[in-house]
Structures are given as C-alpha cells and as structure tokens.
Amino acid sequence: MDIAIKEAIKGEDSVLPNPRVGAVIVSKGEIISKGFHQFFGGPHAEVYALDKINNKMKDAVLYITLEPCSHSGKTGPCTDLITFPMISKVVMGSLDPNPLVNGNSIKILNGRGITTKVGVLEKEVKKINRHFFTFYEKKRPYVIIKYATSLDGYISKSIGKSTVITGKESKKSVHKLRARCDGILVGRKTVQIDDPDLSSHGLGNNPRIVILGDKEKLNSNLKVFSKDPIFYSFLDTCKNSDSKNLEKESLFNNIAPLLSKLYHEGMQSLLVEGGGETITSFLMSGLFDEIHAYIGPKIFGSGVPLFTIGTKMDHLNLIVNSFTEFKNDVRIVYKLDQ
Ligand SMILES: NC(=O)c1ccc[n+]([C@@H]2O[C@H](COP(=O)([O-])OP(=O)(O)OC[C@H]3O[C@@H](n4cnc5c(N)ncnc54)[C@H](OP(=O)(O)O)[C@@H]3O)[C@@H](O)[C@H]2O)c1
Ligand SMILES: [Zn+2]
Numbered sequence: 001m002d003i004a005i006k007e008a009i010k011g012e013d014s015v016l017p018n019p020r021v022g023a024v025i026v027s028k029g030e031i032i033s034k035g036f037h038q039f040f041g042g043p044h045a046e047v048y049a050l051d052k053i054n055n056k057m058k059d060a061v062l063y064i065t066l067e068p069c070s071h072s073g074k075t076g077p078c079t080d081l082i083t084f085p086m087i088s089k090v091v092m093g094s095l096d097p098n099p100l101v102n103g104n105s106i107k108i109l110n111g112r113g114i115t116t117k118v119g120v121l122e123k124e125v126k127k128i129n130r131h132f133f134t135f136y137e138k139k140r141p142y143v144i145i146k147y148a149t150s151l152d153g154y155i156s157k158s159i160g161k162s163t164v165i166t167g168k169e170s171k172k173s174v175h176k177l178r179a180r181c182d183g184i185l186v187g188r189k190t191v192q193i194d195d196p197d198l199s200s201h202g203l204g205n206n207p208r209i210v211i212l213g214d215k216e217k218l219n220s221n222l223k224v225f226s227k228d229p230i231f232y233s234f235l236d237t238c239k240n241s242d243s244k245n246l247e248k249e250s251l252f253n254n255i256a257p258l259l260s261k262l263y264h265e266g267m268q269s270l271l272v273e274g275g276g277e278t279i280t281s282f283l284m285s286g287l288f289d290e291i292h293a294y295i296g297p298k299i300f301g302s303g304v305p306l307f308t309i310g311t312k313m314d315h316l317n318l319i320v321n322s323f324t325e326f327k328n329d330v331r332i333v334y335k336l337d338q
Contacts, residue, residue, distance in 0.1 A: 001093055001121045004063045007036040007045065008128055013180055013204060014039040017268050019066055019129040023049035025087075027060040041074040050081050058085045065093040065125045067118070070105040079105045084113045091117045093125030097136030131182075131269040134289060140259035141183065141270040143288040146174060147279055147306060148329075149295055154303035155276050162194040163303070165296035169326035172203075177292065179204025181271040183262060187278035188213025195222050198273070207271060210262065212237075212278055230265070232258055255285035276308040283307070286316060290335055297328040 007022025015021075015037050023045040025033040035048025046068055053060065068078040068090070082090060090109055095102055095118055106116050126133045134142040148165040149155055156163040178184055179200035184207040190196065191211055199206045209229035211218075218225075237254035262270060272282050282288050307313065317337040324331045 001063055001065070001091065001125075003031065003034070004045075004065050004093070005121060005124055005128065007034050008065045008125075010036045011038055015042075016040060016180065016205075017132070017182060017266075019132040021045040021064065021066045023065075024063040025049050025053055025060050026063065027053075027057060032060065043075055044069065044078050046078045046081065047075070053086075055083075055086055059088045060086060061089045061091060062087050063091045063120075066129070067092050067094065067096040067101055067103070068105050068109075069096065069101055070108055071100045079108045082109060082112075082114065087114060089115045089117070091120055093120055094118065094122045094133075097133055099136075130289070135263065135268040140256075140263050140287065141267045143259070143270050143272060143282065144177070144181065144290045144292060145272045145279055145282055145288050146177065146292040147274050147294065149293070149306055150298040150300045150303070151295060152299050152301065153306055154300045155274060155306050156304040157300050158303055160193055163300075165298060166294050166329045167296070167327050170294050170296075170329040170331065172201075173324075173326060173331065174292075174294075175199075175201040175203045178207050178271060181207045181269045182267045183208045183210050183265075183270040185210040185212060185270055185272045185278070187211075187275050188217060189277070190273070190275040191222055191224055192218055193275075195224075196273075197223055198227070208265075208267065210270070212258070212281075232261065237261070253285070255281055255287050259287055276304050276306055279306060280308045283316070284313065286336075288336070290321070290333055291318065293332045293334065294326075295330050295332070 004022040004024045007024065008020040011020040018037060018040050021037040021044060023035045024031055033049045033052040035045045037045045046062065046064055062082060068082060070077050070079045109116050131142040147155055150165060184198050186196065186198065188211060198209050209224055209227050211224065211229050211231050214233050215231040234254065237258040272279060318334040319337045321333040321335045
C-alpha cells in the first residue's frame, strides 16, 4: 500500500477535484504493474495498472489506495475491469466516502468471489486526499486560514490602509496555495480597502471568490466584480440557522451554515485570507483545518490586530505541522489537534 500511495501522489494537483489514487498489482509476491490517476476526467489508477497485465493470469492481488468506483462518471465503473480469477483479492486503503460508491464496490467484488480488505494505511491515504475526505465526511470544505502579520501581530498598519508585510517569495507560495483551493474567501472590508486580485497569478487554477458581507456597500468597479464572486451577507448565512437573533458579537455562529452552503456548491477546499474580522469569525467557530501564519520582519507598534473581538479564546489545540523560511519571512503551518 505504501507503494500505491507513492503512485497516488504522482497525480499531484492535476487530478483535483478528484482524489489522488494509486494502484499496484502483485502476483506470486512480485509487483507486476503500477498505475495512478493522472489528470481530472482521465482514466482511473486501476485502469492503468490492469491494462499492463495479461488477462489470462490468475490470482493476482490489486492494492489500491481508494475503493474502486462502481458508478459511471467521466469514465466507466472500474469494478467492471476487476475480474475473477485474474484478480482474486483487492486490498484498499479506504472506502470511497462518496455516497455514490461507499461500500458498493465491496459488494460487487465479493459477489464475484473476489476477497476484499479495507483500511490498510487508511490515515496516510486520507492525508493525501484531505480536501476530498473532509468534504464528504464533514459535509463542508477543507478550510485553510492564511494571514500575514508583523512580528508584533498586526495585519495592517492602520484601519483602512493596505499594508505590505511579506516579500515576493512568500506571496508566490500563497499563489500556489490558491491554485490548490476551490474557493478563496475574504471579508467585505478587505475587498474595499485592498481591491485584491485573489488569483493564482498564472500558477494554476483560480479559486472561486467568496465574499462575506454586503455587496451593496462595495463600489462595483472593484477588481473582484469582473470575476463573478459569490456574496454571503450576515443574513444570507443565518437563513437556515436556528439562531436568527444573533448579535454582531457572535458572528462566528454563522460559519457552520456558511460552510454548509459552500458544501452544496460542491466546494471541497476553501482558503480564508482575511481580514481580521473574517479570520476571527473562523477561529472562534473552530471550523477550520489548517492555519498558515506568515510573519514578516516588521514591527508596527500599533495597527489592525489579527484578532478583532476582545473575547477570551483558549479552546483551540494547535500543533505545528511545518515551518518554512522565505527570505526574511517565515511561515508556520498549524493543524488542529483533534
Ligand atoms: N495581513 C493580512 O493577511 C491581511 C489579509 C486581508 C486583509 N488584511 C487587512 O485587513 C483589513 C480589513 O480587515 P477587517 O477586520 O477590518 O475586515 P474584513 O474581515 O476584511 O471585513 C469585515 C466585514 O466582513 C463581513 N464579515 C466578517 N465576518 C463575517 C461573518 N462571520 N458573517 C458575515 N459577514 C462577515 C462584514 O461585512 P458587512 O459589514 O458588509 O456586513 C464585516 O464588516 C484591511 O486593512 C486589510 O488590508 C490583511
Ligand atoms: Zn474508477
């Protein structure tokens, strides 16, 4: 399975929003074929692996990181290609959380006399497809909060001002991150003050722009308006929640209904890029998966703080996932310890 995972990783971002999947076929204790899902809409991993073996052979074992598909999507069902006695056993990293599959293939394969085993290196398999698994299992996008602060914790020098905090190497890493996300979310005031581009600057796909706040408060000649953004005002996000009498102070209560709406839009991953009030809402809600904190070599002394509500906030258990230097900036990636 370890080798199948290494195959899967080769699919990189070209397969998104599909999961990265790798397959290995073993016969008489030897690897006879390997394959991986290479690009979105293209053949699945098992198609490449099965294509390379002699269909007269017997008793081979297929190792695959994700349950084979049993439905017709952009390609036909892979379960049709896995036949007995050519393949007598299928070992899977994880079930496919997509309700269209989720265990169906096991029944189909078992019905043909093929034995199955599920859950081998499952944690690692889920890690390489964390957007995909979070989307189906938690029914919300995988949320990454990204921000840049000065060494003394400010996101801007003063209210109403756009401030450069990090250098071009840091910015490039953010553009790459954007290319891997389905959506990018900012608060209404950030759009108004920074007039941001919010694109991947040619480094891949441009994420769909989501703006929290009232569209009417924004001037229609701002850059985002040429990019078909989705707006969610405070009221939009409360419509389906029980708590219609929310106070402005408890804005974070509307993050769950917001994420549910984005889930129904099919968004598997969301990058939250600020500003302070918006990030505070997400931090308070606890509904996020990673924080990418960039720290620039500046000390402002005063300015717009990252955390805008004077509420105590000690309920999150964060652990460092990685630490990267970009010239004079650093990026610390934190994950929630769950
Ligand atoms: N350093 C960085 O990483 C970074 C990144 C982005 C921005 N910035 C800076 O941050 C500053 C702006 O930050 P900010 O805190 O003033 O404002 P902001 O978060 O950009 O926008 C605040 C507005 O967003 C809407 N909003 C926020 N949370 C919401 C929620 N939970 N539900 C519904 N609507 C919500 C509200 O819009 P309505 O008022 O329309 O309801 C609110 O007034 C700017 O100076 C900008 O340059 C820095
Ligand atoms: Zn398939």
